[in-house]
Amino acid sequence: MKLLSSLLRAFIKNGRMRVLDVSGGLHEFGSGENGPTVTIRLHDKKLYTSLFLNPELAAGEAYMDGTLTMEEGSTCYDFLFLFSINRAPLGAHPVQGLLRKSWKAFRRRQQANSVDRAKKQARHHYDLSTDLYRLFLDDGLNYSCAYYTSPDDSLEDAQAAKLTHLVAKLDLKPGMEVLEIGGGWGSLAIQMAKAGAKVTSLNVSPEQVKIAEERVREAGVEDKVTFVLKDYREFEGQFDRVISVGMMEHVGIGHQDEYFAKVKECLTENGFAVIHSIGRMTPPGTTGPFFRKYIFPGGYVPALSEVFASTERLGLWVCDAEILRLHYYYTCRDWRVRFLDKWQEAADLYDERFCRMWEFYLCAAELGFLHGSNMVMQLLLSKERDAVPIIRDFIVDNEREMNATG
Missing domain, CATH: 3.40.50.150 (Vaccinia Virus protein VP39)
Incomplete structure (x- = not known):
């Protein structure tokens, strides 16, 4: 959880995210001000790394697969709402900044629509x-x-x-x-x-x-x-x-x-x-x-x-x-x-x-x-x-x- 925790500490500036890890440990990020409190549970240790490296894709796939679930009344909408009001800090993170630069570098190849x-x-x-x-x-x-x-x-x-x-x-x-x-x-x-x-x-x-x-x-x-x-x-x-x-x-x-x-x-x-x-x-x-x-x-x-x-x-x-x-x-x-x-x-x-x-x-x-x-x-x-x-x-x-x- 260390890498993922480092990202979430830098990322969650508005609202609060509560993460229950695979062992049931609770990790909290954000002050809870200016946004909702959202609780999620991770069911696979591989998510610690994949969410750190590519949170937008990994979160969606994990939710689809059921390895990331919403807890304590939180919904998918609440989770993505919290994400949406914290986009600027996420983009400022060094690893995420590099990821976005790589997406931009390959965007024409990805969208070569013959x-x-x-x-x-x-x-x-x-x-x-x-x-x-x-x-x-x-x-x-x-x-x-x-x-x-x-x-x-x-x-x-x-x-x-x-x-x-x-x-x-x-x-x-x-x-x-x-x-x-x-x-x-x-x-x-x-x-x-x-x-x-x-x-x-x-x-x-x-x-x-x-x-x-x-x-x-x-x-x-x-x-x-x-x-x-x-x-x-x-x-x-x-x-x-x-x-x-x-x-x-x-x-x-x-x-x-x-x-x-x-x-x-x-x-x-x-x-x-x-x-x-x-x-x-x-x-x-x-x-x-x-x-x-x-x-x-x-x-x-x-x-x-x-x-x-x-x-x-x-x-x-x-x-x-x-x-x-x-x-x-x-x-x-x-x-x-x-x-x-x-x-x-x-x-x-x-x-x-x-x-x-x-x-x-x-x-x-x-x-x-x-x-x-x-x-x-x-x-x-x-x-x-x-x-x-x-x-x-x-x-x-x-x-x-x-x-x-x-």
């Missing part, structure tokens, strides 16, 4: 059973940041508001053709089709496309929506609008120019794109090891500086930028609460280890938007400076019209 590799990595997450996602998503199966007018909005209302907000930004006119890069389970395609657009939706997940096609038929807009099972780099065509929601996070470091070049290539001269993506308000970084290994292999949340450097290189106008700061925190909060409520159903689909992995993921994601650097950006991009109305009142006007008639 077309085939990108497809495989996306399917790792999105080809899970749709029944799993039905347990915690809204009825429309929207798996991206919702749009909350109040923290107390229901998930269903917030996701409906998100779709309205995005379609309002597209400023669609009847007969327009729209390319959707990353179509999910079809809710946005259905909304755009109902607004009069003809939609081509790209997706690399056969499981999602199967469900999306069913939902489009049920909505009666199958004549207006076509799903294409291709990576964005394999597709060609020109459209009045391009929209991409929750996709840029999967592009990976070193591929942002490819992504924005394809967006530009697929736009008509007077068209424009709406890009919705998680971003970070800090300088460029890396993807945490737990997320990279178990949740989103190949994924990376870009810094605004990386995004705008790419649009500058490609000569795209950024006509509008909206930053949603806490909206994804509320979204993940609602997902986590729903998932925990449906734990047994999820365990019946997979197993207890999978459920603990998913809980760890949802808790960490939620706290990344509460205490970390994550936010969501919505950008309007065009080739021509006057493709987008010169004042953004059109967005609110469109929203009000859609809400009045919807």
